[in-house]
Structures are given as structure tokens and as C-alpha cells.
Amino acid sequence: MRKILGHWAFALVILLAGSTGGWWLTGVGLGNIQDLRQLERVPASKVGAALPGEINLTATAQPLNNKTLASHHTKTPSLYYRFRHEVEKRDSEGRRSWSTRQDFDRAVDFLLVDESGEIRIASEGDINAIDWSVAQSYQTVVGKNRYTEWRIEPYADLFVFGKAVSASDGLSVRFNQPGFYTPIISTFGQYAEQQDMGSGGLFALWGGLALLGLGVLGAVYLLKVHRLLVYLSILTGVLALVLVHLALSMMQQDIANGVTRYQAHSQAASKLIEQRLQSINQTWTGWQNAGDFLDYRYQGLAYSEQQQLREVRLTLAVSQQRLAKQMQAIPERWLLPLWGFDMPASLEGLPEADQQDLANRLQAIDATKLTGGWLWAVIPVGLLLALLFTWLGFRQVRYKRLIENVPTSLTAGVSCGLAEVQGSLMIDDGKEPLRSPHTNSRCAWYYYKEEERRGSGKNAKWVTLEEKTDYVTFYAEDEEGRLAIDAKDAEIISRYDKVERHGRMRYTERTLRMSDPLYAIGQADVDKQQTDRLLMVRGDKSEPFILSNFPEANVMLMKARRGMFYLSLAFSGLLLALLMTFASSGGFAATDFLMAAMAAPLYMLLVTLVLHYNDLIFLKRRAERNWANIQVSLKKRHNLIPNLEKLTKRYLTHEKDVMLKVAELRKLYTQDKQALGQYLAAEHAAGQQLNAVIEDYPELKGNKVVAKLMKSLTRAENEVALFRSGYNDAVEIYNARIATVPDVFFARAMGFSRLAYIAD
Structure with a gap:
């Protein structure tokens, strides 16, 4: 119950934080972009053509009435300066950091002058309203003190964005007046400021949209939605x-x-x-x-x-x-x-x-375009993250879909191939279960790790002292029987997942305990040690092999949630790459961001359709692989027939009926799915009749050659029976999928057709 409440609380936090934070940050990003567009819309003006209202000027700064400031540390004549004093600090590991003791700025009014005239910049009274963008002018370290200055000195070239207002002595540029502008005084120039506005707005917009995606993820967690198309929609x-x-x-x-x-x-x-x-x-x-x-x-x-x-x-x-x-x-x-x-x-x-x-x-007039090496690093990184998390997400979703589509079988009805069962975890009677190292629990599988925290501060890390996994062969037992399971390389999802910390030690333990409810999905193959039974093992790496003491619905939901989380990260990576690509070409209009943001989920929808197509390919190949197993097994059985014929001629010359039936088996041998049932029935009848005759002749019953041959025939017959059942199950799942929406459309468009069953 505590875990369930924890999951609900976590999902609720994601929903609230993602939706509120995403909405706010998206608004901030679009607001920054709007500020950029306002700056672009106000054309650069010469000083002599200044009119009341928002004004964009680039000219030379000169003192007003020869008034300047002496910068705090270097005493340099300045029109503006910012001073910061920092003191060195070291932690217990000897790492250095700087603590700020003083940080302040000062300014005086000055003139902005070009060939057309001059205008007063009222910066002293509006100093706190201005976004000062000034290059660092000076820095020195004296002992444990660091001193830094940023200065605007007389005759520096400046970019100024403010509001021109009328006064008794003419126009002056103010920065605390209402209007459609962002108050800026910069030594870097207009285009650099536009790029800063654009990059800041883009990252805020990207962060907001990514948070909104997480908010949606929290909502689908709470609603227990597990279908990918629903989530993406x-x-x-x-x-x-x-x-x-x-x-x-x-x-x-x-x-x-x-x-x-x-x-x-x-x-x-x-x-x-x-x-x-x-x-x-x-x-x-x-x-x-x-x-x-x-x-x-x-x-x-x-x-x-x-x-x-x-x-x-x-x-x-x-x-x-x-x-x-x-x-x-x-x-x-x-x-x-x-x-x-x-x-x-x-x-x-x-x-x-x-x-x-x-x-x-x-x-x-050039549209603002983001440039720089960092941009061409961010775009491929975003694309790589999108591809990586898309692959991880669809791997989890694919497992979820297989769990959803593979029918749960009773253990007695399991056939070769991908199988799914539910039962109780049991081991052989009289065999002692394992004891887990930390909790001493009676179990059939455990994972254990013991770690010690070494070091301190930021250099502290966990060092693994012991890590091991142990298991015994166990069974999923239900009312119809039991299925043996070899847990090697299985993915274990357990409700007994315990992490405890005692001082500097940390212990992690995960177990599958005796009599646990057991859900299992994996490859059912003929047990090489006991050929009359199946054993669930790790099959192809593309197929799931999951063992859990949670119900199937919980496992499926876990896989779906994990997949959707990865896809949310993939969406964020793709969105980052798209937004930066648009920005590199000068696309800062609202419609550009709308297209970029919509392209990401549309891409996800496209990949989802690809997933459906790949599912059909997988199901078809699974059936074809099971048919190939039957063919191999049939070939082995057919190669036994000449030996069987020689045996009957040698020992059973008086049993003409048996000899005739064995001879007819060669003629009946076929790989046609429709006629295969007839052949298998005839072979089974001949084997039964031969076995009955051998029972009547003691000298034959004791013959090693006869015993070995009959054992091989029995093993091959059991093997084919299991393979045939697995093939028919695979065909049933495949035929059902190509007849349901939306897969039916792929089946028709891509030429997927129904597969034939093997007749009984």
C-alpha cells in the first residue's frame, strides 16, 4: 500500500509540477521571443533622427559636461562600472570556491554621439532598470581575494535600446518608462543582444514544452493509461x-x-x-x-x-x-x-x-539567427538523445505489447515459442530453497549487493564490496500442472526490492520467494535434459524474459510507463534539435515554434506506426521459426524410418501388417501443412503397433538397438507434438493481429496474409 501511495504521489507531483512549471516557462520563453521581435521591429536610427518613443541607437559614448566616475578598484574614468569582490574558500577536500563579499554598480548620465547629432542617456537614475551587457574589463587575485570590474569608458561604442522622451533641454533616452522595449545598454552590439534574447527564449520555451510533456506523463500515470497511441494523442x-x-x-x-x-x-x-x-x-x-x-x-x-x-x-x-x-x-x-x-x-x-x-x-536587415559552435553541438546531441530514448522507449513498449498480445496459458497448454503463464513459485519436492544473504528469506532466486561509502564531500562514492545472483530451477505451478523455469538472464521484477543503509554501508536485495504468485513470459523450449517437457529460458534478445511476483497487469503497466517516460525524454531531445534548427535559419515567428513543437509528437506517431508494422513482422517470423523447428524435427524422424524398416524386416518377418505400414511412411512423408496431420497420425499408429509387437517378444524388448530406436522415436514424436502446438498458437496470434485495427490496414497495404494451421 505504501508503494502504491508513493507512486500516486509521484505521479501527482509530476502532473502538477509539469503543467504549472511548463505553462509558466513556455510563457517566459515566448515572452523573450516577443521582446526579440520588438527589438527587430524598431529600426536602427541615427541620433539626429531620434523621435519620442522606443529607440534603437548605436553610437559613441561621451561624457556629459566632462563628468565621469572613478571605478572602485582601478580608479579608471568610467561612465559605468560594476565591481565585485570575492573571497576564496576551501572545503574539507581542498576544493576552491569563491564567496561574494561585494557586488555593486554605478553610472552617470552621458551622451551618445554620431555624425548626425547627440542625445542624452539618462542612465544614472535608471541604473537598476537597465540590462547592462558589458564585457569584463579587469580581474586580479590578491592572496585570497579576487577583484573584478566591468566598465564603460568614454568613447566606447554602445548599443542602446530605450525610450526617447522629451524634456526641457531636448530629447533624452530613459529606461524606466512604459513602452514596448527591453531596456539595454550593451558593449557587444545589437545583433549579439538579439542572439542572447533568442537563445534564452528558445531554451525557456524548450524547457516549458518538455515540462508540459512530463505533466501529460503524470496524468496518464494517474489514469493508468498504457496504450502508446493514447499517450501520444x-x-x-x-x-x-x-x-x-x-x-x-x-x-x-x-x-x-x-x-x-x-x-x-x-x-x-x-x-x-x-x-x-x-x-x-x-x-x-x-x-x-x-x-x-x-x-x-x-x-x-x-x-x-x-x-x-x-x-x-x-x-x-x-x-x-x-x-x-x-x-x-x-x-x-x-x-x-x-x-x-x-x-x-x-x-x-x-x-x-x-x-x-x-x-x-x-x-x-538580417533576421536573427543563432550561430556558434555550441549550436551545432546542441542539434546533433538533441537528435542522438531522441534516437537513443526512442529506441529505449519502444523496446519497453514492444515488451509491453508482447505481454498484452501473447495469451496467458495454463502450464499444461504451453507450447514451444514465446509463452506466458501465471501460477505459484515452487521448487522440486524435498529440495531446500535458497536463503537470501540479507533478509534470510526462503527463495528460489535472489540478487544481493553490498556497498560501502568511501570518501567525503563531492568525492564520496559507493564502492561495491560484494555483488552476486543465485537461483535454482523452479516452477510456475497452477491447477493443470507445472512449467520448469531456468531464471538465467531473466529480468526480475519483484515486490521484494529492498535497499537499506546502515552507517556507511548500503545493502540491496531483490528476491523471488517460495509460494509467491509468479508471472512469467519467455521462450518455452524442449528441455534438453527431459525431452518430454518444456523449459522456459531466455530466448532471442529481442523477446522479453520477465519473471515477477506482480500480476500481469502491473508488469504491463510498468513497462508502458517506463516506455512512455523514455519517449518523453526522446520528445524533449527532438524538440531541442528542431527548435535550434529553426533558430539557426532565422525562424523566430510564433508559427515556427508551433511547427517545431508539433513535429515532435507527429514523429512519435510515425514511429508508433512503424512499431505496429514491426510487430506484424515479428509475429509472422515467430510462426515461420516454429514451422522451421517442425521441419527440422520431421527430418530427424524421417531419417529414423530406414532403421525402423530394417528392424522390422529382421525381427518381424511374420508381422506383415507392421512392415507394410512402416514402408508406407516413406511415401507419406510431407512438409505440406495440410497433409502433415495425416502423416503424423499414420506414423503414430505404426509406432504404437510396432511397440505392441515388441512387447510380445521378450528377445526384442531386451535388445539395446531396439530400445534405443524406440526411445529416439518417442523423443522425436514428443518434440514434434510440442512444436506443432507452438506453431498453431503463433499462427493464431498472428492471424488475430492482422484482422484487428489498425494492423489490418498494414496487412492489406504491405501484403500480410493469413497463415495456415497444421491440421490435427
Whole structure:
């Protein structure tokens, strides 16, 4: 009961942690991707063309009013610095670590300057709102102290993403104002920041989807679902609903932010031009009538003001074109009427030179693509993990399917081939059972391991002092009889799985105990020591050989759960590879992530169909192998017939009927499945009649040659009878599978046909 409650609690924790954590982390990932797309949507602007609103600038930092800071440790003149002081610590094993004593940063306002002008960066008051991305400038170790500085020094090239706001002394860039931007000051540049946003968002999205997959796994655990197609259908459905919801929300918010920003940018640009035209007594009549800001109509403006107006219009045109491209994509185009958005009107009246400049700027905009050696390591690792865990998962699921499809037989009805029985665990009468080393339990099989924990801290490890497995041949006994089992190389699933720790010692013991309920599935072969009985042993490695004191339903559920867990890991690996592949080609749209996430469960569904096909191949080959065993056995029996004929001629010249029947056996010998029953019946009758005659002649009963021949005939007859029963059972399972959904479709498409039984 404690184990059952533990399994339920574990499944419930997986469900709750996976669903809540996955939902949150998926939202974080898509939020990061949305921040990236906002940054991509705000075109880089020259300082002189800055307008109120979100602004993307790359220029040179210069002191404002010659004001700088002296960095804390090196006293270097700086516009921003971060200082960290760490102290060395060593544990009992002598390993070094660093403990932070101080970690703080300081900044002053400064100017951002390019050839078009300058703008104030208000970083001192907004220091805690800014995501500072600054290269390490200095580090030194003095004794047990380590000092590190990150600095922005005067005249450094910076990328700044913030919000331009109007003030009495002109525009300044602030970072604590509401808007559609992520406040950034970086020494690495815009593209590097976009890559960081993209990689962070992708890993968060991948982690969220992987956790959602675990949440689904917890749900199917609680519901005791064991069918793979049901699990994958639930997984696909949940991911589809979550991702469709998040993707549509992201698309809608993305377009809403873009439209709002473009409208604000357009209004600010129009207001600026209107003010400039009023200064030369002209009236603003719209973009279509603006013409070339460098021609004679605007000669009253300074050249720098003319260049500013031209740059403002080009920047606005870039924003309009990029927003229009996004809104024309599918499915966004179909959803615009539902969301109530209209396509932004293009800026008309652009001079030919400006049109060419616009085209060049649009062409120069590169979609964010993840690059680097780490990416090309992650993709193959994800694929390899997907393949590995897919193989492990389907191995477990395949075992589960065999357990499900192989019928449970009474021990008296077991035939050669893969067999499944349930009974009680017994050993030969009068034989003493084993005693397990740790619990001293009476058992027929045990595994024991004794370990000692050596070392301390992170270097501590468990060292195996003793590990052994022992067993005796035992039986699965039911009301019809018993089946002998050789447990060598079997997979043991036991309710008696005990791990105890005493001080630095740990003891592990697993047992199959006397009179336990026993479930067994494995290969039933003719016992080489006693040819009149079958012995369950390890067969082909692709087939299960499981012994358990749990019921069949529990074993099947364990295999299904283990398989689905491996497949969940395979899903995570495949999803990681797909997301990184999309990102390497610049795919950061919501639809890209939706396709990547949907491809993983669809792949799983495809492999499931392959599993069904492989099952049919296995079942057909199993029947064919059993038929091959019959052929070998028949050949051995047929080779005995000449000896039998010589024997009857020598000793039974007066028994003409027996001689005739033996001679007829050669003519009747066949490998046709329909006629085989007739041949076996005739051979059995001849053998019975010969045996009766031998019983009547004492000199024949004592003859060693006769005794050996009759023993060989009896052994061969028993062997063929067992093989024939195994073949017919295999044919029954195969024929049933190819007649049921969904395997019937494979059978028709791939040419699987019914196999014939061997007639009695």
C-alpha cells in the first residue's frame, strides 16, 4: 500500500509540477521571443533622427559636461562600472570556491554621439532598470581575494535600446518608462543582444514544452493509461492547445504593439516636420506632397535639419514596411479582421533616391539567427538523445505489447515459442530453497549487493564490496500442472526490492520467494535434459524474459510507463534539435515554434506506426521459426524410418501388417501443412503397433538397438507434438493481429496474409 501511495504521489507531483512549471516557462520563453521581435521591429536610427518613443541607437559614448566616475578598484574614468569582490574558500577536500563579499554598480548620465547629432542617456537614475551587457574589463587575485570590474569608458561604442522622451533641454533616452522595449545598454552590439534574447527564449520555451510533456506523463500515470497511441494523442492535443493559444496571443500582441508604436512614431514624425515647416512659413499637407527634403522648397532650413527630416521619413518608412510584411504573413493576414487591425498605409511620394535607400536598408536587415559552435553541438546531441530514448522507449513498449498480445496459458497448454503463464513459485519436492544473504528469506532466486561509502564531500562514492545472483530451477505451478523455469538472464521484477543503509554501508536485495504468485513470459523450449517437457529460458534478445511476483497487469503497466517516460525524454531531445534548427535559419515567428513543437509528437506517431508494422513482422517470423523447428524435427524422424524398416524386416518377418505400414511412411512423408496431420497420425499408429509387437517378444524388448530406436522415436514424436502446438498458437496470434485495427490496414497495404494451421 505504501508503494502504491508513493507512486500516486509521484505521479501527482509530476502532473502538477509539469503543467504549472511548463505553462509558466513556455510563457517566459515566448515572452523573450516577443521582446526579440520588438527589438527587430524598431529600426536602427541615427541620433539626429531620434523621435519620442522606443529607440534603437548605436553610437559613441561621451561624457556629459566632462563628468565621469572613478571605478572602485582601478580608479579608471568610467561612465559605468560594476565591481565585485570575492573571497576564496576551501572545503574539507581542498576544493576552491569563491564567496561574494561585494557586488555593486554605478553610472552617470552621458551622451551618445554620431555624425548626425547627440542625445542624452539618462542612465544614472535608471541604473537598476537597465540590462547592462558589458564585457569584463579587469580581474586580479590578491592572496585570497579576487577583484573584478566591468566598465564603460568614454568613447566606447554602445548599443542602446530605450525610450526617447522629451524634456526641457531636448530629447533624452530613459529606461524606466512604459513602452514596448527591453531596456539595454550593451558593449557587444545589437545583433549579439538579439542572439542572447533568442537563445534564452528558445531554451525557456524548450524547457516549458518538455515540462508540459512530463505533466501529460503524470496524468496518464494517474489514469493508468498504457496504450502508446493514447499517450501520444493526449500529448499532441495538449501541446497543440497550449501552443496555439500562446502563439495566437503572441501574434496578436506583437501586431498590436507594432501598430501602436508605428502610429506613435508617425504622429511624432508628422509633428516634427510640421514644426520645421512652420519655422519657414510652410504648411504640412501630408507625406504624399512632401517631396525631396533636400530640394529648393526646404532651403529655409539648415542642412542638418533637412537631413534630419529625410532620416525621420526613411526610418518611418522602414517601420511601415516591416510592420506590413508581418501583417501580410499567414496566418496573421487571415486574423487581422478578427483582431480589428488595418494594414498601415505606405508612405507615398518618396523621391527615387530615397526609395533606393529604403530598399537597401530593408535588404540589409538580417533576421536573427543563432550561430556558434555550441549550436551545432546542441542539434546533433538533441537528435542522438531522441534516437537513443526512442529506441529505449519502444523496446519497453514492444515488451509491453508482447505481454498484452501473447495469451496467458495454463502450464499444461504451453507450447514451444514465446509463452506466458501465471501460477505459484515452487521448487522440486524435498529440495531446500535458497536463503537470501540479507533478509534470510526462503527463495528460489535472489540478487544481493553490498556497498560501502568511501570518501567525503563531492568525492564520496559507493564502492561495491560484494555483488552476486543465485537461483535454482523452479516452477510456475497452477491447477493443470507445472512449467520448469531456468531464471538465467531473466529480468526480475519483484515486490521484494529492498535497499537499506546502515552507517556507511548500503545493502540491496531483490528476491523471488517460495509460494509467491509468479508471472512469467519467455521462450518455452524442449528441455534438453527431459525431452518430454518444456523449459522456459531466455530466448532471442529481442523477446522479453520477465519473471515477477506482480500480476500481469502491473508488469504491463510498468513497462508502458517506463516506455512512455523514455519517449518523453526522446520528445524533449527532438524538440531541442528542431527548435535550434529553426533558430539557426532565422525562424523566430510564433508559427515556427508551433511547427517545431508539433513535429515532435507527429514523429512519435510515425514511429508508433512503424512499431505496429514491426510487430506484424515479428509475429509472422515467430510462426515461420516454429514451422522451421517442425521441419527440422520431421527430418530427424524421417531419417529414423530406414532403421525402423530394417528392424522390422529382421525381427518381424511374420508381422506383415507392421512392415507394410512402416514402408508406407516413406511415401507419406510431407512438409505440406495440410497433409502433415495425416502423416503424423499414420506414423503414430505404426509406432504404437510396432511397440505392441515388441512387447510380445521378450528377445526384442531386451535388445539395446531396439530400445534405443524406440526411445529416439518417442523423443522425436514428443518434440514434434510440442512444436506443432507452438506453431498453431503463433499462427493464431498472428492471424488475430492482422484482422484487428489498425494492423489490418498494414496487412492489406504491405501484403500480410493469413497463415495456415497444421491440421490435427
